Amino acid sequence: MVSSSESIASTTTADNRLQLDDLLGPAALSHQPQSPQRELYQGLTQTPKTIPAQYFYDERGSQLFEQICDLPEYYLTRTETSIFRTCADELAQITGPCEIIELGSGSSTKTRLLLDAYQRLNQKHQIADLKYSPIDVSPSILKLSAKQLLQDYSDLQIQGRVSTYDLALAQLAATPTTTKRLIGFIGSSLGNFTPAGCDRLLAQVSAALQPGDFFLLGIDLRKDPAILEAAYDDAQGVTAAFNLNMLQHLNNRFEANFDLTQFEHVALYNQTTHQIEMHLRSRQPQTIRLKAINLTIELAADETILSEISRKFDPAELQIQLQNQQLHVQRIWTDPQNWFGVMLAQKQ
Numbered sequence: 001m002v003s004s005s006e007s008i009a010s011t012t013t014a015d016n017r018l019q020l021d022d023l024l025g026p027a028a029l030s031h032q033p034q035s036p037q038r039e040l041y042q043g044l045t046q047t048p049k050t051i052p053a054q055y056f057y058d059e060r061g062s063q064l065f066e067q068i069c070d071l072p073e074y075y076l077t078r079t080e081t082s083i084f085r086t087c088a089d090e091l092a093q094i095t096g097p098c099e100i101i102e103l104g105s106g107s108s109t110k111t112r113l114l115l116d117a118y119q120r121l122n123q124k125h126q127i128a129d130l131k132y133s134p135i136d137v138s139p140s141i142l143k144l145s146a147k148q149l150l151q152d153y154s155d156l157q158i159q160g161r162v163s164t165y166d167l168a169l170a171q172l173a174a175t176p177t178t179t180k181r182l183i184g185f186i187g188s189s190l191g192n193f194t195p196a197g198c199d200r201l202l203a204q205v206s207a208a209l210q211p212g213d214f215f216l217l218g219i220d221l222r223k224d225p226a227i228l229e230a231a232y233d234d235a236q237g238v239t240a241a242f243n244l245n246m247l248q249h250l251n252n253r254f255e256a257n258f259d260l261t262q263f264e265h266v267a268l269y270n271q272t273t274h275q276i277e278m279h280l281r282s283r284q285p286q287t288i289r290l291k292a293i294n295l296t297i298e299l300a301a302d303e304t305i306l307s308e309i310s311r312k313f314d315p316a317e318l319q320i321q322l323q324n325q326q327l328h329v330q331r332i333w334t335d336p337q338n339w340f341g342v343m344l345a346q347k348q
């Protein structure tokens with residue numbers, strides 16, 4: 001765990017409204033008992049092979065994700081946005097003024113609806129500053145969105161972290177504060193975790209909160225498999241490009257030699273586990289070397305690498321899972337079609 005501020009590269013801008021901490025830089029990582037790359041190594045050496053979803057997000061991956069959000073088939077962003085438009089003020093009223101911390105903040109586009117609501121709330125309470133702490137593994141999108149937010153919100157103080165969820169949540173748990181926290185995890189990202197991984201993440205979130213603090217969750221709900229499969233395999237092929245770009249990211253970052261033309265994008269809904277499974281299918285037998293992590297893997301023809309699961313939730317089941325981590329659900333908002341859910345839970 002990162003134990004001292006000296007070990008984290010931290011940048012503060014001239015106007016003092018932006019602080020950026022890099023928890024993935026060499027100085028910070030030398031304090032970690034386990035390298036985050038270990039998960040990649042483990043994933044590629046198990047059967048079936050997997051690649052952790054965080055490797056979608058280099059600069060190009062973040063750009064492609066933004067394009068996905070605008071696709072006609074990708075109802076998730078539109079629907080979650082429509083829910084925030086109607087619930088943001090009520091949500092801010094329930095929590096009261098607080099620091100907004102966001103896991104996997106990306107472009108922070110939907111977050112603006114929350115920031116607007118908290119700005120209105122702060123004005124009522126005559127609170128001058130709004131604190132926002134975005135956390136994202138992709139430095140390019142984090143820096144770009146922080147810059148744009150500071151231009152648009154004159155009262156905003158940003159403390160960004162280039163970090164994995166694990167590292168940032170560990171740091172938050174180790175630095176409790178008297179300021180009320182709202183940890184947000186929106187955009188259906190909890191769906192990328194297996195049920196066991198989900199329990200682990202919820203426990204980490206709970207540990208980063210004090211009693212009375214809040215957790216805000218955006219989750220995709222179960223629906224017609226045809227709608228789900230189209231959302232992850234769009235007609236323009238943007239999701240396919242996003243999936244394949246993960247291999248290019250590994251090529252650039254770990255001196256790997258994936259030939260992208262030798263893989264194809266596959267997205268299927270598993271009705272038993274209620275999850276979309278995105279794969280990269282090998283078109284032929286091939287040997288891949290990832291020099292920087294000293295790993296060679298063999299792929300058979302048609303063998304698939306699982307690149308993402310996207311679980312579709314039953315809110316009642318998730319409510320119990322949250323409660324098991326002392327996170328008591330206070331309110332659930334959905335859209336008229338019941339396609340997406342936004343849950344607000346309070347730490348007990």
Ligand SMILES: C[S@@+](CC[C@H](N)C(=O)[O-])C[C@H]1O[C@@H](n2cnc3c(N)ncnc32)[C@H](O)[C@@H]1O
Pocket residue numbers: 053054057062065103104105106107108110135136137138141163164165166186187188189
């Ligand atoms: C599906 S996008 C969601 C972005 C945004 N929250 C939204 O709702 O549109 C997931 C975001 O989480 C980031 N991310 C993925 N895995 C991560 C991890 N393990 N730790 C930190 N950030 C991660 C990605 O870089 C990306 O910006």
